[in-house]
Amino acid sequence: MDRVTAASQGRLPRLIMYSVAMNPTIENAFLQGAVDSAATPRQQVRSLLNEAVQHFLANRVTTVAMACNTLQDELTALCRDNGLHNINMIDTTTAAIRQHNARRVLILGTASTYCDDLYGKRLHNDGLECIYPSAAQQDFIETYIRFALDQDISVGARQQFAERVRRMAYATGADGVVLACTDLSGDLDEADCGLMVFDSLQLLAQAASEHVLGKDELFV
Incomplete structure (x- = not known):
């Protein structure tokens, strides 16, 4: 609107x-x-x-x-x-990833998005690489999503989330981060992690x- x-x-x-x-x-x-x-x-x-x-x-x-x-x-x-x-939404987000010439993106979303490889199915054909969090990292992301669902995210929790994501991205050599869950929308921007951020809801x-x-x- x-x-x-x-x-x-x-x-x-x-x-x-x-x-x-x-x-x-x-x-x-x-x-x-x-x-x-x-x-x-x-x-x-x-x-x-x-x-x-x-x-x-x-x-x-x-x-x-x-x-x-x-x-x-x-x-x-x-x-x-x-x-x-x-x-x-996924087609729209992957189009933005291509447009911004990201080559290796970290996908943050639910376990179903990870297991179904919803982004990888689209990006692999273009030679782009999707990185998913490790099991321990995914547990952290899902816990954060559950708190977000309950609208129970503090400023400190958002800062911790941004720092964890920044470390994950740099450790995997990602040049972009995809917020592949609408409950993560607005909780991370390029200033937080120094990388391209693709907010699927936005x-x-x-x-x-x-x-x-x-x-x-x-x-x-």
Whole structure:
């Protein structure tokens, strides 16, 4: 909203916000690691996302943007099957990585994002390398994400997070860091670590606003 109104002399975009009702069991399953195609949490997620897609269709929505890395490919498949356009957060972020000529990026996200190699699948074809945290480092990232979910992050905790990430990046030779979980958005910038930071949520907001600005019919 802020990006669109600032760039369009205050005109308002036509938006519908839909909250997918994830329960703690589903969230924990995806935080903890791989969730295969037949697993109950994966099936529940597909059902919830399909409910959202059907709601959009009933309300004449044409384009969707979801603030979640882990489930992007699930939503993209559903949108494709139902004639909707999904602004894919991972595709948007990997495009920014290529544009800024990063060659080796550290991926910070949930264990499911790591296990499914969501970023590596896209970047490896371009000769770019994805680095994932070690098991101990991933435990730290997931603990931080859980605190962020509860909105219980102190200034000191943010500083510790930035320092740990900086050490991880330099130890692995990364030239960029990807905030591949929306709960990490805004908690790290280039000044904190001296590296390029690709904030997937901010990049999605940018891509969504550019899409709206390019289509006059999406304005009130």
